[in-house]
Amino acid sequence: MIETRADTAPPPAVFDLSCETLIIGAGAGGLVAALAAQEAGQSVLVIEADAVPSGSTALSAGLIPAAGTRAQQATGIDDSAELFATDIQSKANGENQQGLVDRLASHSGPLIDWLSDTYELPFSVISNFDYPGHSRRRMHGLPTRSGTELIDALRSTCEACGIDIICERRAHRLFYQNGRVHGVSVTRPDGGVETIGSKKLILACNGFGGNRELVSRFIPSIENGLWFGHDGNRGEALLWGQEIGADLGHLGSYQGHGNVAHPHAILITWAVIAEGGVQVNCRGERFWNESQGYSEAARVVLAQPEGQAYSIFDSRIAAVARQFEDFKRAETAGAIKTSDTLEGLARQFDLPTDTFVQTIESIPENGTDAFNRKFGNEPLRPPYCGVRVTGALFHTQGGLKTDEHARVLNENGVAFPNLFACGGAACGVSGQSDSGYLSGNGLLSAVVLGKLAGQSE
The missing domain is CATH 3.90.700.10 (Succinate dehydrogenase/fumarate reductase flavoprotein, catalytic domain)
Known part of the structure; x- marks a missing residue:
């Protein structure tokens, strides 16, 4: 595991490159955010630290829980966002912020239908067994039921839509001044540095499970467990948030x-x-x-x-x-x-x-x-x-608190106007520990908050 330190600075006088919407991380959350942002008429750039997008999504089963989808209806499953929200809170012993739970549950079904209808991703419901804590069968996946298939399908969809994804660029510095983010500085494989300015920044760079120091500090109960997540999850979003006064939640959740x-x-x-x-x-x-x-x-x-x-x-x-x-x-x-x-x-x-x-x-x-x-x-x-x-x-579930548009909130509950977070970078709905995790919560937070962040102005 690799240590990462917070690095923030005022913006440079001139950026090497500028865009309207910049997304850090090409996992499921980042790629869904990119599709939503492009639909909203925004010019989009996605940067990814790996040579090929994979991340935590590729290591998962690629299953997204969603309620009230047409795929459920086709198999005779009677489900609703309200029931889904109840299941989420029940598993987490009511420790989640209710507004966030309702937001994820209510947007889950329309999101799966949107990916299926608009981008022809062949989601279907796992209908031959029950996942613990889910009172309905609502786990949706692509045919092979693998995270690799999901990330590859989303990447191919983004590429077909003309969305730029630049790989082997790790963001290491956040440019911030007077309550707004202005962009990031990234490192190339050759050690060179580039600055990218943006009007809107979406943090889709997951959590801090790959940072041994942060794991030991916030979740010591699992620090000796096998690290099965992506090594790129070094906690940049969390550390940047601390530096600029963002509100953090449920850091002991994973x-x-x-x-x-x-x-x-x-x-x-x-x-x-x-x-x-x-x-x-x-x-x-x-x-x-x-x-x-x-x-x-x-x-x-x-x-x-x-x-x-x-x-x-x-x-x-x-x-x-x-x-x-x-x-x-x-x-x-x-x-x-x-x-x-x-x-x-x-x-x-x-x-x-x-x-x-x-x-x-x-x-x-x-x-x-x-x-x-x-x-x-x-x-x-x-x-x-x-x-x-x-x-x-596998991955952490605590992070930056967000509002109804997936904007990051400061410690006073006021949203940063142009900073957004999704997936492991954001505080999820798994309560305060490991036992509050309901199957699929990670991808649920990634794709729903990703879509909300992407479509927001």
Whole structure:
């Protein structure tokens, strides 16, 4: 992880380059912001630190939760923004600012329909299993259910629309004076520096998960977890905000994941748990209520011996999980083990056989266990499957507070007139810790706030 320091300065007399709307970061939030800004008649420039846009979006499953979409209606799912907002607040124990929750929920459905209709992105709903905390099936993804497909589709769409995306340009200095931002200074791969002036600046450069110092300061509970996010998430937006007096919120909030194949470092969909799978530790024992969610699972798994666990499921559940490219990749890499018997699976993972068998056989059918987890009427059956996993930090959820147009607010609650934030750069709706993260909150904040920021004047 790389340290990053705040760097702000008054604007230079002359910029090397100027544009109307400048967007820092070509992840999902930044690219959606670019499309919205162009539709609003603004000239747009996107700068990206990587050689090719990828970021945290590419590392995700690429799923966006949205309520009331035509894709839901086509599959008979009755959903609403109000119900979605209730689910968000329920998962976060009411710790979110209600206005922000309502804003994200109400704009989510129209956003998916807009991307589908205007730009022909083929979103569909995952309709064969439930994500923890969502009372309706509302996770929308592209055909391969991968973040790489989502970012590639958005990039191609922007390029087809003639939007300029300049890569290998990392913004390192914010030009600020008299309550307004004036642009940024960027570093080229050869070490050279360029200044870019703008009338409007959108921070879409994600959070601070790649900055070890900031992680240790704000979220020490996960500082020893595997960093599974993008190394470019160094916290520039947060640090710039501190320098200019922006209001910050929920800096202890993050999305973890307790189901990353180890040592393969491949994300294993939580469907293997949601459909009836369980987690055991190296003693062959279960240790928590897995239905709470995958974000808090990171901390719980890391607390086990060796910071590892084993996710146990069966071939029926594996068939559901294969709609995700990452799961198929894990199978190809040999991370997923299979056996016709529980004893055989225990031997493959070197788990205490008797304890492991007793643990799995004691899972209730159509009942509630000692951890208060409710199980359905489909017990695990052979062939049995398993994968060794660890806990990881994916991205932070705290950041710059924003108004109804995604403008950044100062410490007095007044909006900076031309500074906007989306995604991990902005304060999201995951409460104050890891347990408030509802599946898809990260991309929800990225694309909805991105669209609001892009279309604002």
